[in-house]
Amino acid sequence: MVRPFLIGLATLAPLALPLAAQTLDDRHLPVLPRTAEDQAKIDVVLAPPTDFSAPERFEAMSAGAATVRARDNADAFSIFSENMAFEAEMDFKLGNALFRKTWVAAPSSTKASDGLGPYYNARACQDCHLKDGRGHPPANDGDGSVSMFLRLSVPGGPSPEGIADWLVTQPDPVYGGQLQDFAAPGHVPEGQMHVEWTEQPVTLADGAVVSLRAPVYSLTDPGHGAPSPDLMLSPRVAPQMIGLGMLEAIPVADILALADPDDADGDGISGRPAIVPSVEFGVPMLGRFGYKGGAASIREQSAAAFSGDMGLSTPLHPDPWGDCTPAQTGCRAAPHGQEPGVRDGLEVDGPSLDLVTFYSRNLGVPERRGVDDPQVLRGKELFYGLNCTGCHNPKFVTARLDGQPEQSFQLIWPYTDLLLHDMGPGLADNRPEGRATGSEWKTPPLWGIGLTEQVSGHSFFLHDGRARSLTEAILWHGGEAQAPRDAFAALPEPDRAALIAFLESL
Ligand code: HEC
Ligand code: HEC
Numbered sequence: 001m002v003r004p005f006l007i008g009l010a011t012l013a014p015l016a017l018p019l020a021a022q023t024l025d026d027r028h029l030p031v032l033p034r035t036a037e038d039q040a041k042i043d044v045v046l047a048p049p050t051d052f053s054a055p056e057r058f059e060a061m062s063a064g065a066a067t068v069r070a071r072d073n074a075d076a077f078s079i080f081s082e083n084m085a086f087e088a089e090m091d092f093k094l095g096n097a098l099f100r101k102t103w104v105a106a107p108s109s110t111k112a113s114d115g116l117g118p119y120y121n122a123r124a125c126q127d128c129h130l131k132d133g134r135g136h137p138p139a140n141d142g143d144g145s146v147s148m149f150l151r152l153s154v155p156g157g158p159s160p161e162g163i164a165d166w167l168v169t170q171p172d173p174v175y176g177g178q179l180q181d182f183a184a185p186g187h188v189p190e191g192q193m194h195v196e197w198t199e200q201p202v203t204l205a206d207g208a209v210v211s212l213r214a215p216v217y218s219l220t221d222p223g224h225g226a227p228s229p230d231l232m233l234s235p236r237v238a239p240q241m242i243g244l245g246m247l248e249a250i251p252v253a254d255i256l257a258l259a260d261p262d263d264a265d266g267d268g269i270s271g272r273p274a275i276v277p278s279v280e281f282g283v284p285m286l287g288r289f290g291y292k293g294g295a296a297s298i299r300e301q302s303a304a305a306f307s308g309d310m311g312l313s314t315p316l317h318p319d320p321w322g323d324c325t326p327a328q329t330g331c332r333a334a335p336h337g338q339e340p341g342v343r344d345g346l347e348v349d350g351p352s353l354d355l356v357t358f359y360s361r362n363l364g365v366p367e368r369r370g371v372d373d374p375q376v377l378r379g380k381e382l383f384y385g386l387n388c389t390g391c392h393n394p395k396f397v398t399a400r401l402d403g404q405p406e407q408s409f410q411l412i413w414p415y416t417d418l419l420l421h422d423m424g425p426g427l428a429d430n431r432p433e434g435r436a437t438g439s440e441w442k443t444p445p446l447w448g449i450g451l452t453e454q455v456s457g458h459s460f461f462l463h464d465g466r467a468r469s470l471t472e473a474i475l476w477h478g479g480e481a482q483a484p485r486d487a488f489a490a491l492p493e494p495d496r497a498a499l500i501a502f503l504e505s506l
């Protein structure tokens with residue numbers, strides 16, 4: 001495999017940042033400043049392609065030197081960054097063990113892994129992020145919504161300081177911020193997620209008919225009283241875990257530079273940054289993780305998962321009852337796994353959170369397949385021509401990082417701008433989150449998407465897994481993406497196939 005993009009250290013000179021960047025920074029990263037010389041090199045590699053008859057330089061290496069060899073088995077997303085030092089492998093393995101670890105409710109004889117719940121969605125990270133890939137919606141009711149969950153909220157509540165355009169919501173006073181569909185022995189689960197599908201046929205320009213399945217979600221078997229009539233639900237399947245450290249290492253200024261909130265360039269696309277109060281740093285930060293950009297860093301997202309998904313405390317969320325509200329008195333009276341002198345008095349101590357974070361940061365992105373295939377190249381040309389790139393931004397160069405070599409200064413190809421976009425009423429969950437409205441979603445990365453079937457055994461896409469194919473996923477696009485979606489629907493069949501072949505090669 002070629003080791004691309006190793007550029008020597010040059011003299012340090014500060015770079016002028018766009019105005020908006022002055023209020024948000026990358027304090028989650030050990031950033032070294034970019035030099036003028038770095039910037040000149042970056043400008044060259046980030047220039048859009050002009051020739052679609054051959055792949056661009058380094059294009060096959062989706063995550064730069066951290067890219068892993070594509071495997072033809074279900075472990076393709078479980079490989080550590082190719083450029084990781086030998087000494088770091090043990091941390092990755094320990095993090096993996098914690099990611100796979102099955103927790104048990106307290107009190108138990110296995111003191112080292114107790115503290116689960118009392119309410120929870122799953123007993124291990126890996127139960128949702130199956131094979132480090134994405135989850136899926138339930139095939140039938142009662143089939144366990146294990147790899148997806150419902151986020152909950154009601155209108156009202158406080159607004160965090162220093163963040164403009166915050167849409168005020170708060171956790172449900174009884175059910176909290178998330179529906180936990182399991183409970184420890186002796187406790188009643190909060191309820192179940194129920195989904196009803198309706199098939200909606202869509203006719204494309206050439207007469208082909210594609211059926212989209214439209215979901216309606218509800219909370220059934222509520223175990224803690226009738227839910228509030230104002231309750232808002234947001235269904236979410238677990239996303240794939242690859243390349244997250246790279247997304248975390250993109251300089252915030254480079255993401256903000258793509259925002260166009262008033263659509264000044266008139267292309268119908270107006271990305272906005274998600275800005276969230278950082279739990280770890282106590283300041284507003286760019287929200288990079290979660291479907292609406294609800295978390296600033298992998299560490300914060302992982303700590304929120306321990307708390308909300310499994311009821312486990314960490315240094316960032318020290319409450320051992322997780323999402324349980326004051327109204328859930330049974331939960332708050334339940335035994336927990338916190339003991340003085342054991343695991344720093346937490347259910348998951350700081351070093352364990354750091355290991356899981358290191359693991360999550362270093363799941364490698366497989367290299368592209370078929371980059372020079374003529375059909376894939378034609379599909380790439382269409383991807384640019386239809387302005388899919390208006391949101392699925394092809395490439396970035398990560399920040400230079402001190403002591404984090406895997407992610408430092410790499411040319412990456414994630415196909416996301418990490419910004420929020422209005423995707424229209426079809427995809428709306430009608431549940432605002434932070435600055436994201438009920439119809440806005442953060443552009444997801446597309447790298448690895450062609451390996452979904454191989455890793456996960458299904459091809460369900462979008463935030464709730466409603467799309468059963470890449471074609472359906474594209475046809476669900478609306479709002480700011482209406483024009484590219486319509487242009488796709490108007491393509492002749494060979495061009496649609498080429499665009500899909502390009503996506504399959506990512
Ligand atoms: C019940 C299922 C479930 C469990 C268990 C779970 N996750 Fe997740 N995970 C999700 C969902 C759903 C999201 C998207 C969340 C959102 O949109 O707010 C997510 C998002 C993430 C992300 C951000 C990915 C991205 O692309 O934005 C990370 C990192 C993550 N989870 C790590 C973990 C870790 C670490 C654990 C174990 C401590 C864990 N998860 C347990 C379902 C789960
Ligand atoms: C206005 C921004 C925007 C444009 C333009 C856009 N997308 Fe998307 N795309 C998104 C967002 C946001 C999502 C996630 C929506 C959701 O999960 O509900 C998404 C999801 C996807 C997915 C599914 C990803 C996954 O992990 O499930 C695919 C595939 C995709 N887009 C391809 C395309 C293609 C091809 C085009 C051009 C025809 C395009 N997109 C244009 C914003 C955009």
Ligand SMILES: [Ca+2]
Pocket residue numbers: 115116117118310311312313320321322336337347
């Ligand atoms: Ca607990």
Ligand SMILES: [Ca+2]
Pocket residue numbers: 119175176177178179180190323324
């Ligand atoms: Ca809850």
Ligand SMILES: [Ca+2]
Pocket residue numbers: 260263264265266267268269270271
């Ligand atoms: Ca625009």
